[in-house]
Every structure is written in C-alpha cells, then in structure tokens.
Amino acid sequence: MSIYDRIELLIKTKGLMKKEFCLELGISTGNLGDWKRGKSTPSTNKLIEISAYFDVSLDWLLTGRERTAIQIQESSAVYAANLTMNWEKLAGDLTPKEALFIQEYLEFARYRKHKKEGGN
Known part of the structure; x- marks a missing residue:
C-alpha cells in the first residue's frame, strides 16, 4: 500500500470527497492525481498537515506501520x-x-x- 493509498483510505474513512479534502488542506486536485499515479509524493510539510488533519502518525502515513515505544521499567x-x-x-x-x-x-x-x- 502506498502513501497515496493510505491517504485515500483516510479520505474514505472520514467520509470526505477527494475535492473536499483538497480544499480543506490546500492541495490541488492535479497534485492529488500526481500522487495517485506515482509522479510525485506529498512534501514533508504536507505530510505533517495530513497526519495532523486525520490524527494519524507520520510513521503510519509513510510506512503503514506504527512505531512501537520502548518502555524502560525501573524499580x-x-x-x-x-x-x-x-x-x-x-x-x-x-x-x-x-x-x-x-x-x-x-x-x-x-x-x-x-x-x-x-x-x-
């Protein structure tokens, strides 16, 4: 699954239309189409905005996996x-x-x- 696929999944899960998503985040529909075709990928700043908008981690948005926290337990x-x-x-x-x-x-x-x- 690509970054675009995860973004598309988030759009659908939130019940948005792609055009509505683009307007909300200031993304041109042409850029979204380029992301879908693999011609380009979102900038770092745009990825941060998208992850904040959907309340998902950047790790998940980029890789599809969550990072696990290392816990140190001390008496x-x-x-x-x-x-x-x-x-x-x-x-x-x-x-x-x-x-x-x-x-x-x-x-x-x-x-x-x-x-x-x-x-x-």
Missing part, C-alpha cells in the same frame, strides 16, 4: 534511592544563598498547595 525503590543520592550531592554543592532560595521556594509551594486544598 521505584531504585529511582527513589538515586533521587535521594542526587539531592544530597546537589545540596552539598549549593551556596548558602542557593540553599535558602530553595528552602523558601519549597515553603511557598507547600503554602500554595495548602491554600488550593482549602486550608486557611
């Missing part, structure tokens, strides 16, 4: 331990003025949270 205990270690190192590198600024910011954040939750 929350390991993450928390690293966060604590990093904070301790960072805190040790701060000047007294920087440490005071962070302390004041944390107090302000707690105050805002308390006010948001309806506290006095």
Whole structure:
C-alpha cells in the first residue's frame, strides 16, 4: 500500500470527497492525481498537515506501520534511592544563598498547595 493509498483510505474513512479534502488542506486536485499515479509524493510539510488533519502518525502515513515505544521499567525503590543520592550531592554543592532560595521556594509551594486544598 502506498502513501497515496493510505491517504485515500483516510479520505474514505472520514467520509470526505477527494475535492473536499483538497480544499480543506490546500492541495490541488492535479497534485492529488500526481500522487495517485506515482509522479510525485506529498512534501514533508504536507505530510505533517495530513497526519495532523486525520490524527494519524507520520510513521503510519509513510510506512503503514506504527512505531512501537520502548518502555524502560525501573524499580521505584531504585529511582527513589538515586533521587535521594542526587539531592544530597546537589545540596552539598549549593551556596548558602542557593540553599535558602530553595528552602523558601519549597515553603511557598507547600503554602500554595495548602491554600488550593482549602486550608486557611
């Protein structure tokens, strides 16, 4: 299936006429015909517009396949331990003025949270 075939499928799925699709996206019917015959392909900018219009990924529009996300799973205990270690190192590198600024910011954040939750 070509890029044009996928675009045509999207047009049909959305219940549009090709002319209506062209008007919506500022594409000439001649360009659409060239895409169908394989004489040219949509520009990168036009592919981005088409994928946004139909809410599909560029990967699918170009290849017909979705890209799979790689997920990294990490124990929350390991993450928390690293966060604590990093904070301790960072805190040790701060000047007294920087440490005071962070302390004041944390107090302000707690105050805002308390006010948001309806506290006095």
